[in-house]
Amino acid sequence: MSGTAPWWRSAVIYQVYIRSFADGNGDGVGDIAGLRSRLPYLKELGVDAVWINPWYKSPMADHGYDVADYRDIDPLFGTLEEAEQLIEEAHRHGLRVIPDIVPNHTSDQHPWFQAAVEAGPGSLERERYIFRPGRGSDGSEPPNDWVSCFGGPAWTRLPDGEWYLHLFAPEQPDLNWQHPDVHAEFESILRFWFSRGVDGFRIDVAHGLVKHPELPDLPPVQGPRDGEAGQRTPHPHWDRDEVHDIYRAWRKVADEFPGNRSFVAEAWADTPERLAAYVRAGGLHTAFNFNFLMTGWDAKDLRSVIDDSLAMLGAVGAPATWVLSNHDVMRHLSRYGRRNVKGWAPSERYEPEGPADLELGTRRARAAALLMFALPGGAYIYQGEELGLPEVEDLPEAVLQDPIWERSGHTDRGRDGCRVPIPWSGRSAPYGFSPEGATAAPWLPQPADWGRLSVEAQTGDETSMLELYRTALRLRREHPALGDGTLTWLDAPDGVLCFRRDPGFVCVLNLSAEPCPLPPHSAVLLASGPLENDMLAPDQAAWLAA
Numbered sequence: 308m309s310g311t312a313p314w315w316r317s318a319v320i321y322q323v324y325i326r327s328f329a330d331g332n333g334d335g336v337g338d339i340a341g342l343r344s345r346l347p348y349l350k351e352l353g354v355d356a357v358w359i360n361p362w363y364k365s366p367m368a369d370h371g372y373d374v375a376d377y378r379d380i381d382p383l384f385g386t387l388e389e390a391e392q393l394i395e396e397a398h399r400h401g402l403r404v405i406p407d408i409v410p411n412h413t414s415d416q417h418p419w420f421q422a423a424v425e426a427g428p429g430s431l432e433r434e435r436y437i438f439r440p441g442r443g444s445d446g447s448e449p450p451n452d453w454v455s456c457f458g459g460p461a462w463t464r465l466p467d468g469e470w471y472l473h474l475f476a477p478e479q480p481d482l483n484w485q486h487p488d489v490h491a492e493f494e495s496i497l498r499f500w501f502s503r504g505v506d507g508f509r510i511d512v513a514h515g516l517v518k519h520p521e522l523p524d525l526p527p528v529q530g531p532r533d534g535e536a537g538q539r540t541p542h543p544h545w546d547r548d549e550v551h552d553i554y555r556a557w558r559k560v561a562d563e564f565p566g567n568r569s570f571v572a573e574a575w576a577d578t579p580e581r582l583a584a585y586v587r588a589g590g591l592h593t594a595f596n597f598n599f600l601m602t603g604w605d606a607k608d609l610r611s612v613i614d615d616s617l618a619m620l621g622a623v624g625a626p627a628t629w630v631l632s633n634h635d636v637m638r639h640l641s642r643y644g645r646r647n648v649k650g651w652a653p654s655e656r657y658e659p660e661g662p663a664d665l666e667l668g669t670r671r672a673r674a675a676a677l678l679m680f681a682l683p684g685g686a687y688i689y690q691g692e693e694l695g696l697p698e699v700e701d702l703p704e705a706v707l708q709d710p711i712w713e714r715s716g717h718t719d720r721g722r723d724g725c726r727v728p729i730p731w732s733g734r735s736a737p738y739g740f741s742p743e744g745a746t747a748a749p750w751l752p753q754p755a756d757w758g759r760l761s762v763e764a765q766t767g768d769e770t771s772m773l774e775l776y777r778t779a780l781r782l783r784r785e786h787p788a789l790g791d792g793t794l795t796w797l798d799a800p801d802g803v804l805c806f807r808r809d810p811g812f813v814c815v816l817n818l819s820a821e822p823c824p825l826p827p828h829s830a831v832l833l834a835s836g837p838l839e840n841d842m843l844a845p846d847q848a849a850w851l852a853a
């Protein structure tokens with residue numbers, strides 16, 4: 308890794324799902340005070356930055372992704388002053404801070420939307436959102452057939468007869484990015500936070516902002532490449548080319564500030580090539596590589612997504628980022644615990660097959676971490692993956708809170724299973740998540756056996772997931788071959804991935820059903836499990852000096 312490359316080309320970024328990270332005031336919900344008290348933990352873990360899910364003032368219809376005031380902190384999480392203190396303290400710990408920004412939609416309680424509802428059909432206020440009359444003789448049919456990502460139609464009708472668009476919950480009306488006010492407002496919000504010292508932003512639904520101006524119905528065939536000779540038919544609201552104009556303007560805003568401020572896009576693109584368009588010169592800095600996250604546990608598939616990602620991103624001069632889990636998908640330990648680990652497409656919802664074998668999932672998650680941290684570029688850790696937390700798949704229906712549960716008519720349990728508050732210490736709930744004497748239980752119940760997965764229980768246990776992450780991150784920081792750069796594949800048996808990074812580093816991962824001999828090496832730097840006779844067991848990975 309070059310000493311002069313900007314930090315974001317190789318950063319390991321830790322995702323703090325703030326509701327579930329650490330509760331400072333004992334109300335059962337994580338907050339800024341809790342996060343501040345755990346900065347030393349993050350420092351010691353060895354990450355470079357934290358991405359914090361939305362902390363803005365919000366009615367919490369979608370846990371903060373429905374923002375009512377982008378320039379203030381929700382009282383559930385703390386105050387603006389505490390946020391400023393957090394940024395300063397994180398910097399003192401050598402950690403960068405990246406808040407989430409939500410530009411596709413606001414809350415229905417945002418003053419703009421309130422004014423739009425008030426002002427009525429045909430008003431200028433309504434032009435900042437996407438209001439339309441309905442179809443049918445009495446306008447009682449939605450304006451088109453778009454569907455909400457959370458289930459049901461993407462349109463809601465107001466008592467005055469007009470419909471408004473929401474690609475997510477009805478409490479999250481979509482903004483109209485053809486309106487100059489929207490551009491000006493978000494550039495001003497970026498400056499507000501940049502001048503408070505944040506190091507960048509994670510851009511929510513970055514691929515959704517621009518809609519086809521005529522709002523046509525969805526195309527009959529939807530697929531990654533459903534046209535002639537690989538021509539992609541543009542989708543009416545996802546990943547449209549015009550969205551990049553917005554990010555070129557945002558890049559200029561980031562560049563007004565010193566210190567390499569950077570953006571990471573949440574863009575669910577069909578192919579690595581489409582993803583690379585977000586990070587061309589003059590555009591955003593990085594984008595989550597969800598193609599990697601969505602790939603099954605299969606050597607050929609993983610190798611091809613790694614190659615395509617590096618080729619497409621490399622062609623535009625951008626680094627890759629690698630991610631296995633986040634607050635929207637089933638935790639990878641539980642995905643990998645399925646005998647048949649399927650890949651899936653951005654347009655699908657992941658459906659696991661059969662029950663999880665958590666022992667298998669843990670073995671594979673350990674190996675996957677060594678793969679991810681050895682690949683060229685940056686990486687993301689979703690809070691709790693360093694503890695080997697599984698998805699909580701048996702939350703009682705009565706406690707489910709994700710809007711998906713209601714909106715899907717109770718057919719999809721939603722994302723609460725990966726959002727359960729994390730265990731810090733002790734043998735029973737709240738496992739140090741809330742302080743002694745807390746007035747409320749954690750907002751989602753924690754499993755009875757999570758004491759063994761707590762930070763306290765794993766610290767100092769060389770066989771634990773936490774110590775594997777700590778060691779891997781330390782080696783990654785120290786080893787000149789890791790981080791930004793390139794890789795060279797080495798010959799390996801079927802089902803085994805083996806690549807070299809210079810100088811002197813080899814990563815090998817056995818996805819086959821048979822043990823395989825380690826490739827030539829002078830030392831084993833780290834292994835995801837015990838090695839016997841220089842053999843790598845199935846679902847094991849190792850880092851070698853060679």
Ligand code: GLC
Pocket residue numbers: 369372373409475511512573634635
């Ligand atoms: C993104 C977020 C998700 C949220 C949605 C709507 O996909 O990651 O949690 O529900 O956007 O803002």
